Amino acid sequence: MKRTVYFGAGWFTPKQELAYDKAMHALKNNLSVDLVHSYVPLEHQYKGIRVDLNPEYLHDLEWSNGTFNGDILGIKSTDVALFIYVPTEEDIGCGVELGYAKAINKTIIVAIPDEEWGEPINLMSFGAADSFIKLSELNKYDFTKPEYKFYEGEVY
Amino acid sequence: MKRTVYFGAGWFTPKQELAYDKAMHALKNNLSVDLVHSYVPLEHQYKGIRVDLNPEYLHDLEWSNGTFNGDILGIKSTDVALFIYVPTEEDIGCGVELGYAKAINKTIIVAIPDEEWGEPINLMSFGAADSFIKLSELNKYDFTKPEYKFYEGEVY
Amino acid sequence: MKRTVYFGAGWFTPKQELAYDKAMHALKNNLSVDLVHSYVPLEHQYKGIRVDLNPEYLHDLEWSNGTFNGDILGIKSTDVALFIYVPTEEDIGCGVELGYAKAINKTIIVAIPDEEWGEPINLMSFGAADSFIKLSELNKYDFTKPEYKFYEGEVY
Amino acid sequence: MKRTVYFGAGWFTPKQELAYDKAMHALKNNLSVDLVHSYVPLEHQYKGIRVDLNPEYLHDLEWSNGTFNGDILGIKSTDVALFIYVPTEEDIGCGVELGYAKAINKTIIVAIPDEEWGEPINLMSFGAADSFIKLSELNKYDFTKPEYKFYEGEVY
Amino acid sequence: MKRTVYFGAGWFTPKQELAYDKAMHALKNNLSVDLVHSYVPLEHQYKGIRVDLNPEYLHDLEWSNGTFNGDILGIKSTDVALFIYVPTEEDIGCGVELGYAKAINKTIIVAIPDEEWGEPINLMSFGAADSFIKLSELNKYDFTKPEYKFYEGEVY
């Protein structure tokens, strides 16, 4: 038995990119995750267009509606909403996805880079998640047996 | 007929504080808003304790659970979720609240400071909101007659 | 105390148009309805464009997304979802709205033209609604005191 | 890995019946669908009674409540809500199911007979679905990897 | 500004009946409650039939479905779900309503008879409610300004 995940993560700063890559690597080795059928937003930009590489789409309503609807589809069609979360560079996109996933009653796991474990996080992220783990635990975390666990660090 | 609002806003940077104050001032003059029965999170910190002024509560689970549950109560017990949104300093707490409000089918209005109107905002905020207005329009905006309207600026 | 309604109705056949007009007339006289703040989809076509009069918009994704999102906003921002329902000419648009309103736990009232009262209706409409009334009762129906009531006619 | 589907389809006109049979045949050959554990409403009429063959049940509240609740159970207990959708003969029952499935955040796929691909469909069906495919693609469509896709035809 | 309430309460033991009557009396004097438009289940038994006085309906599916659907309508069509809750004689019907109200994001207030304040209550009721008050506070409680507040007594 494996679980599919929605891979929520920012990719807008070096720290976020580093955490993103580490997390993706860990998931590939995680035996409880069905990565092939998981949903990675960057691989589902509408019609394959990445707006960061094609800035002319920044104003395109077809692209933005299609990509937004795709991300929502990703959250609702997978088993677990996973977030790669950097406390010192919180990503608002992950915030919206966290709140949405909470309200539609998805299981929510938040992975935090080890070097930032304990750093303050926003109160709303604290309350929306079901469990917090360190990024170094991600490769072995059992997604088929989630347990509720509060964040051990600070909340602001 | 008036509407109650959930007042979603960051208060962590000077820009956010400025927008916060302007918005609060505008709401006091808005005839379509019942401000007395609206929910302003800063006025509902658990047991009246503001964690920024009382940092010893940063680790207190009673405080953090109570305040998070209070904010959720604020969203569900009011008519409209309003967000004061600074594109260049997006607040992740507002992000979670936006996603939650979207998923429980609340009406969502996002007000953006005039000087930042058109600046890129996160795709997920774009898709979660029902209408975007300029902060200068907030004092006259009719909350009893919301219209769907896409953001006119960029989306990243 | 008055209630706002979402005015769900087809306008694609003479029978539907007749029922539409009768219903609108009745609502104007209904003392329990706040018609000014109710949501009538035909009055909220995106940017004021009616696609039946402007067929070049039939393929326009901005128009169709904007109008769809507007109708969803109408359902979620009003107190009661009202449907003008012609059993012999059921409208699929009302069907989608009925199902959506049911799932988000809105109060749902279905008004049926007197001359078609008792005619078979689809099983899913039967189950989604909270109460069925005759169109001739609409002008006096008390929207502030809804009662659960099964349809008395046939179901197919 | 396979997905279970809710098989939403009308069976009230020759065109609908033809599409129904083609779709069922395609699903039997679709390797991504677990048809044995999918929910086909016609096979779950309350106590095995089909009201079209037993018209004395048209007024029976036990039958109608039981069958409606069964269909809702079908939608909520399966992975994907699939609709066989004939644009020129839209079925209101599918409409209610579409709206319900949308609001409870199910993945929604709409299959349209090839010869009607591009024909106008109701705006609300357009907005409720996650992806539109041709009926001829149904036997190979990968239900384990849904992608968001707008309808390419007209919307009214 | 007043709020409508769903009046959740058992009426199966002398203690429950006593609390029921006291609560109803208090609500009549509460200036923040619109009692006329509130929903009191005992006044909405299907077709006015009370099954405790008409035991022949204990097996009647029309009656039981109609009454259940009416109670759900009561929860969804009012502003606040209020429960009169006797810790030593907890009522399972209120339990189901509490859970339902929580999941559809209603504001939930639980009033406990003064003489039982602090007595252990079930963990799930503890977590579902937004605020706990004493029955003696009910006549002055401001339903237009709910605050989140944990139960001060024991939880089992």
Next chain:
Amino acid sequence: MKRTVYFGAGWFTPKQELAYDKAMHALKNNLSVDLVHSYVPLEHQYKGIRVDLNPEYLHDLEWSNGTFNGDILGIKSTDVALFIYVPTEEDIGCGVELGYAKAINKTIIVAIPDEEWGEPINLMSFGAADSFIKLSELNKYDFTKPEYKFYEGEVY
């Protein structure tokens, strides 16, 4: 194909404990249930602390919030909400869970001890469940093919 279940049951009276043990034994033999990945609340008390054996936690907000959130996680992360339900000793905790599971559209099965089959149950439990079975049927019940079925006993 197997299904995971949330194991809802009281453990506060000898009758409830007996039913609890019989049910757990039956599930171990049920080929359609993946018991290893199911959620049994007693095995998930926060930090492994059972409040009945450690009464000093009766007032501990961290324990009570953590355990409540864990039970909600159990309901949302499993396929079916199963309740072991003793009509003569209904458990309010199961009531809240039933209502919650109903509102978030989970499949709900209620198993009743054979010797109490037909005894009156609360109307709200009647309406929230999708199917009622006897406890003696639990070891062979096919959780992968739920059918809607009304309770055959009395409702009060």
